[in-house]
Amino acid sequence: MGKLGIAKATNWLHFGRLHWPKSFSIVSQRLRKYTHVERTTAIFLVFLSIVFVLYIVLGHFPTIATVSEGLSAPPSEDLVKLPILVVFTMGRLFLAYGISIVVAIGMGVLAAEHKRFAAVFFPLYDIGQGVPILALFPVISLWLTGLLGNQGLALEVTCIIMLVLDMIWYMFLNIVSAVKNIPTEINEVGQLLGFRGLKRITHIVIPSILPAIVTGSILSWGTGWNTIIFAEYLPSTGSADPVSIPGIGSLLDKAGYEYGNTVVLVLMLGVISVLVLLMEAFIWRRLLRKFEKYHVEV
Amino acid sequence: MSVVEVENVTKTFATDHSKMLVLNNVSFSVENDEFVCLVGPSGCGKSTLLRIIAGLEKADSGRVLFREQPIEKPTPKITMVFQLFGLLPWKTALENIEVPLEVLGVPRPNRIHIAEEYLRMVGLEGFETTYPHDLSGGMKQRVGIARALALKPDVLLMDEPFSSLDELTAKTLRELVLNIWRNPVLPTNTFIMVSHNVEEAVFMADRVIVMSRRPGKIIGEVRIGLPRPRSSYLRDKEYFRYVDDVVALLEKGEAATKDQSPISLTVDQGGEVFKS
Ligand SMILES: Nc1ncnc2c1ncn2[C@@H]1O[C@H](COP(=O)(O)OP(=O)(O)OP(=O)(O)O)[C@@H](O)[C@H]1O
Ligand SMILES: [Mg+2]
Numbered sequence: 001m002g003k004l005g006i007a008k009a010t011n012w013l014h015f016g017r018l019h020w021p022k023s024f025s026i027v028s029q030r031l032r033k034y035t036h037v038e039r040t041t042a043i044f045l046v047f048l049s050i051v052f053v054l055y056i057v058l059g060h061f062p063t064i065a066t067v068s069e070g071l072s073a074p075p076s077e078d079l080v081k082l083p084i085l086v087v088f089t090m091g092r093l094f095l096a097y098g099i100s101i102v103v104a105i106g107m108g109v110l111a112a113e114h115k116r117f118a119a120v121f122f123p124l125y126d127i128g129q130g131v132p133i134l135a136l137f138p139v140i141s142l143w144l145t146g147l148l149g150n151q152g153l154a155l156e157v158t159c160i161i162m163l164v165l166d167m168i169w170y171m172f173l174n175i176v177s178a179v180k181n182i183p184t185e186i187n188e189v190g191q192l193l194g195f196r197g198l199k200r201i202t203h204i205v206i207p208s209i210l211p212a213i214v215t216g217s218i219l220s221w222g223t224g225w226n227t228i229i230f231a232e233y234l235p236s237t238g239s240a241d242p243v244s245i246p247g248i249g250s251l252l253d254k255a256g257y258e259y260g261n262t263v264v265l266v267l268m269l270g271v272i273s274v275l276v277l278l279m280e281a282f283i284w285r286r287l288l289r290k291f292e293k294y295h296v297e298v
Numbered sequence: 299m300s301v302v303e304v305e306n307v308t309k310t311f312a313t314d315h316s317k318m319l320v321l322n323n324v325s326f327s328v329e330n331d332e333f334v335c336l337v338g339p340s341g342c343g344k345s346t347l348l349r350i351i352a353g354l355e356k357a358d359s360g361r362v363l364f365r366e367q368p369i370e371k372p373t374p375k376i377t378m379v380f381q382l383f384g385l386l387p388w389k390t391a392l393e394n395i396e397v398p399l400e401v402l403g404v405p406r407p408n409r410i411h412i413a414e415e416y417l418r419m420v421g422l423e424g425f426e427t428t429y430p431h432d433l434s435g436g437m438k439q440r441v442g443i444a445r446a447l448a449l450k451p452d453v454l455l456m457d458e459p460f461s462s463l464d465e466l467t468a469k470t471l472r473e474l475v476l477n478i479w480r481n482p483v484l485p486t487n488t489f490i491m492v493s494h495n496v497e498e499a500v501f502m503a504d505r506v507i508v509m510s511r512r513p514g515k516i517i518g519e520v521r522i523g524l525p526r527p528r529s530s531y532l533r534d535k536e537y538f539r540y541v542d543d544v545v546a547l548l549e550k551g552e553a554a555t556k557d558q559s560p561i562s563l564t565v566d567q568g569g570e571v572f573k574s
Contacts, residue, residue: 188354189384192372193398193449203397207388293431294387 057262070263075254079264081246086271089232089247092156093224096163100220101213104168108175109205118176125169133166134230155245159231166227171216178212179205183296211291218284225272229253248272299365300327301488302351302376302453306360309346320346322513323360328453333479333489335499337544338509338551344492347514348455351490352378364453374402377446381458383438385430385445391437392417392426395445402449416444420474436467440474447478447486456491460498472502476527496548500540501528508544510551517551520544 070076078085110117140161144154182205190204233244233253244250248268255264309321320343328334336344349355351362353372362369364376378384385394392413399409417426420440430438439459446454459475460468479489493499499506500522507519520543524531531537 185380185382185384186386188349189380189386191354192352192378193445194372194374194401196401199401203386203389207386210388293429296387 054262054266057266067263070261073261073264074259075251075261076264078251078254079267082248082271085246085248085251086275088245089228089249090275092159092163092232092247093221093228096160096167096224097217097220099160099164100168101171101217103164104171104175104216105206105213107168108172108209109179109201111172112176112179121172125172128165129169133162133227136165137162137231151243152245155243159228159245162231163224163227167220167224170219170223171213174212174216174219175209178209182208186296207294208296210294211288214284214287214291218280221276221279225276229272233257299330300363301330301332301365302490303327303363303366304347304351304360305363307347307350307357307362308359309343309350309355310358319513321350321357322515324509324514324516325360326507326516326519328488328490331487333476333502333504334491335503335506336490336492336509337494337496337499337506337548338514339511339548340494342509342512343514344509345457348378348457348490348492351453352376352455374398374449375451376453376455377449377451378455378457379439379442379446379459381462383430383435383442385438385441387430390427390429391422391433391441394430394441395448398445398449412448413444416448417441419447419478420444434467435463436471439463439471443471443475443478447484450485452486453488453490454486456489458492458494461494468498472498473529476502480526496541496544500524500537500544501532506540506544508547508551510554517554518547520547 071079107117107121111121112118137158141154141158144157145151148154148157186204186208190200195204228247229249229252232247232249244254248271252265252268252272255261255268304324304326307321307324308319311318311320324343324347326334336347338344346355350357351369353369353376364373369376386397389397392410395413395416396409399412400406404412414426417423420443422437422440422444425433425437430441433441442459456475460471463471475489478484479487491499491502493502496506500520503522505519505521508517509515510517520540522540524534524537524540528537
């Protein structure tokens with residue numbers, strides 16, 4: 001056990017061969033080369049900079065007292081609901097991602113292969129990328145509230161729409177260029193073997209562009225996190241109270257804007273970072289590693 | 299009866315500002331049961347010719363007939379083996395053979411059975427679930443051959459199928475292909491192979507068709523009269539005489555185009571053709 005157990009566990013978790021984003025992997029490579037003393041110094045420096053950041057945010061050094069004070073002040077009572085808040089937020093993100101990926105694949109393949117669709121989708125892309133999505137939030141939510149008659153539901157739907165409008169474009173662009181870059185060899189094999197219509201899409205086109213879909217997805221999720229933090233918490237135009245839907249984004253905003261509770265704010269940032277890293281480790285890196293084999297030798 | 303007839307095929311590719319004549323009035327025909335090799339200098343349009351026969355490319359003028367019908371688009375009756383194998387990296391060895399059968403509408407149990415059978419035939423039993431990434435070059439080409447044959451074509455086109463393999467593997471695969479060609483159970487018995495290697499062509503073909511430097515046209519052909527199997531003739535005088543005949547034709551083609559192109563063609567002792 002001991003060392004061996006940890007090694008096994010990291011291996012099983014794929015942390016051992018994990019390719020972090022470049023900066024991370026450089027850090028870990030460096031760390032591996034360091035001696036014990038150097039490693040301790042490095043970790044100490046990282047710890048120091050975290051404390052420094054907290055110092056700037058809090059205005060004074062974080063002490064156990066300030067932390068426990070923060071954890072007992074509002075909106076910390078919401079912290080017990082943390083697991084369910086995570087589920088809500090992730091649920092919205094996954095739903096929006098699911099819609100985005102289906103629509104992006106459809107639009108991307110059509111735009112890459114037919115000039116007529118490209119003539120419609122690229123202007124849409126320019127608008128979609130250019131217009132600040134969050135500015136549309138009040139408009140859409142007011143309209144949906146009128147339509148659905150239920151503010152909570154309207155906010156949920158608005159949130160999903162915002163996320164889709166935000167997440168779709170990275171994937172769309174990546175898919176278009178990936179479809180255009182399918183090696184002629186592969187297209188020719190498909191043609192020779194008679195792949196046509198839907199069979200061509202499922203057996204030839206989609207597998208070819210899977211790596212691009214993953215990289216597009218990573219970018220989409222990045223911007224998705226950004227958007228959901230605001231989309232869950234809308235400083236409302238009508239009533240005095242801000243309206244929000246339950247989630248970690250809205251809790252973060254509440255802690256920040258409403259109560260100025262930095263401890264909860266930093267905690268929520270930590271939770272989000274952990275979620276992002278877990279997705280990176282368990283989904284994206286694994287998929288990328290799997291799809292590496294799909295590379296066509298030419 | 300001719301299975302494939304190439305009639306006055308001419309092909310031009312448009313490059314940025316100019317047009318490049320690649321095939322110049324090429325005609326030949328291939329009989330049933332025949333093994334024909336096309337040789338010619340690099341870039342003379344051999345692959346283009348094969349792609350036109352496969353229906354992947356259209357000739358500017360002239361036509362290709364398959365059993366007296368013009369070839370307009372790819373058909374399962376004529377399949378192709380690629381130099382770089384052309385396998386789908388996201389499919390296992392078995393799936394690579396099976397999926398084209400799915401396209402033809404073969405029901406699933408049948409096509410799995412057929413795929414397994416052909417995989418066994420090329421000696422890859424036990425590699426059903428292996429992805430191309432994890433197969434050696436020779437194994438990949440075996441899958442490529444099995445995939446083409448599983449469609450039960452009448453004509454098999456091969457574009458330098460062994461040139462990316464090491465010599466030992468290539469030798470084994472040449473024998474495999476010849477066995478398949480001779481196998482009376484398999485419906486595929488007309489083979490057209492492009493080769494860079496004169497010795498390989500003489501070893502395998504009934505007839506070697508020689509093309510000139512671009513714009514490719516047919517200079518002549520050598521009928522190889524060596525009895526089969528030919529492995530015992532590889533050191534024979536007669537074998538080398540055929541090699542010399544083919545090389546002589548290649549040189550003739552070179553001389554005819556010499557005034558157009560300053561690049562010369564050299565032939566080493568083995569008879570392989572290099573661009574110098
Ligand atoms: N799709 C294309 N567009 C433009 N030019 C092409 C195209 N395909 C082939 N060519 C050109 O046509 C010429 C003949 O090509 P081809 O591949 O048929 O030659 P080849 O005899 O097979 O050569 P090699 O022995 O190198 O395989 C080459 O100069 C090539 O650059
Ligand atoms: Mg070629």
